[in-house]
Amino acid sequence: MKIIKAWTFWLIPVLLVALAVTPWIWWEIKPDQTLQVTILDKTVANDSYREHKGLVWLLNQQKYVKADGQPYDYTKDYYGFFPQADGKYTTTELPEQMKGTDMIYLADTYGVEKAEYQGTNAGDEDSSAGTGDLSQGMLYGGLTDTDVQRIKAGVEGGGVKTLIAEFNSLATPTKQSVRKQIYPLLGVEWTGWTGRYFSDLTRGGEVPAFLSGNGSDANQWPYTGPGIVLVHEDGRVVVLQEGKQIGTEGVQTILTTQGKALLGLNDTVRYNYWFDIMKPAAGTEVLATYDLGLTEDGRTKMQEAGIDGSFPAIIQQQHDSYVSYYFAGDYADHDQYPFWRRYEGWETVKRWFTFDRPNSEDAFYWHIYVPLMKAILAQTAGSK
Structure with a gap:
């Protein structure tokens, strides 16, 4: 006994x-799976590498390795801006030949401002908004003609199976002439509008100074409480306050029928960071849309600004030799890189226990971005 x-x-x-x-x-x-992903990130103002860290975490968690059999390293395995000690830096361009590359991922091409990198604006998470005051100048940034030509060669004849771009890869400071060259490769066109949900619109808080002003005119920015700020590249600003122009659910990401089929999910989740308003080209499929829960007053404000009340979040287009995706948000932006990547099914556990909250960016990452990229990565690997 x-x-x-x-x-x-x-x-x-x-x-x-x-x-x-x-x-x-x-x-x-x-077993590992070989998948060569070429990542472009020009917005690496410090050693957080957050603009592409979320992508690299998922590549390693899903056991995708480079052509040399090594796992991905978010501090090395990308092209763009590389910060160094004592204010120094190096840059690398996309390779001339994309042979052997399976996927190109444009994580962020905004770049790095001089003032930010020199420490006067260190840690500014809104640096890639693409709408700020560039009077201080740029150290580096913007998509270039060379970038586009190398991307085009890769997808049209270099064997690349998947092209992905996300905010900010097309907005300021990329020149209009360059944007027009890459639009057909992605099946999108930027409307000039960028936006973000803020939990508090009060001047001096989350809202950047270039939107709310310097405080010299108390009537210039009378907004408080939660809301959405939309800003056009020509300087126009539209503010939508919660309870007045929008509902209480913020920016909702709603999957379409095609999106539900790709993700195998039916989640509706808040998106609480920077996004851009894109116009999809003919022949594209919209996998998800943003819905602002507009009131009658909100719809009037949007109509006066020439903005649709609902606009694409995820756009897919099948081309002759590759498939493209445009994510109208900072989707791969994730500041965490947990050990639990070496744990089968951890991404599912995180989705179960990460709840959708007004101020959280984690819910979107685990509920939408991770399942979306898992599906795209699997499709790309299967098409080799």
Whole structure:
């Protein structure tokens, strides 16, 4: 009887340990998959690497490796701006030849401002908004003619299967002439409008000074409480206050029928960061839309500004030799890089236990971005 009691006493701890260890063992024995992803990120003002860190985490968690068999390193495996000590930096251009590349991912091409990199604006998470005051000048940034020509060569004859771009890859400071060259490759056109949901519109808080002014005129920015700010590249600003022009749910990401089929999910989640308003080209499929929950007053304000009340969040286009996606938001922007990437199914656990909250950016990452990219990565790997 004592032996039975001792055995039952240890049974539960042993089962709990086995339950915790099994997903790790499963991940370790799972074979790697070779997938060569070329990442372009020109907006790396510090060593957070957050504009592409969320993508690299997922590549490693899903056990995709480079052509040389090595896992991806978010500090090295990208092209663009590389910060160094003592205010120095280096830059690298996209490779001339894309042979062997399976996917091109334009994470952010806004670039780095002089003032920001020199420390006068360090840590500004809105640096890639593409609508700020550029009077201080840019150290580096913007999509270039060379970038577009190399991307075009890769997707049209270099064997690239998937092209992905997200905000900010097309807005300021990229020149209009360059945008026009890449629009057909992505199946989109920028309307000139950029926006963001803020939990508090009060001047001096989350809202950047270039939107709310310097405070010299108290009537210039009378807004408080939650809301959305839309800004055009020509300087026009539209403010939508919660409870007046929009509902209480912020910017809702709603999957279309095609989007639900791709993700295998039916989630509707807030998107709480910067986004741009894009016009999809003929022949594209919209996989998700943004809905602002506009009131009658809100619809009037949007109509007066020439903005549709609902606009695309995720756009897909099938081309002759590749498929393109445009994400109208800072989707790969994720500041965390947890050890739990070496854990099978961790991304599903995080989706279950990450709740949709007004001020959270995590819910969108785990509920929409991760399932979306898992599907796209799997499709790309399967088309090789």
